[in-house]
Amino acid sequence: MLKKISFPNRKKEEEKDLYETCVICKSMTNIRKNQHIEERYGYVQAIGQVCYDCYKKIENKPREK
Ligand SMILES: [Zn+2]
8 A cells, every 4th residue: 555645735746646757758647557557558568657759759669679
């Protein structure tokens, strides 16, 4: 279980905590942390959650051997 820390005057911080952060550019994604990995957009195996833009970049990259 995750310990829930609340900031009464910092609602945004709490909201931010609900969403995954892109592992590449560190920006907040619209993927909820409690969302199932299989239902997520931009979840890359062995990398983690990335945002829409970074995911597109990864997908466009030619795959290395
Ligand atoms: Zn990103």
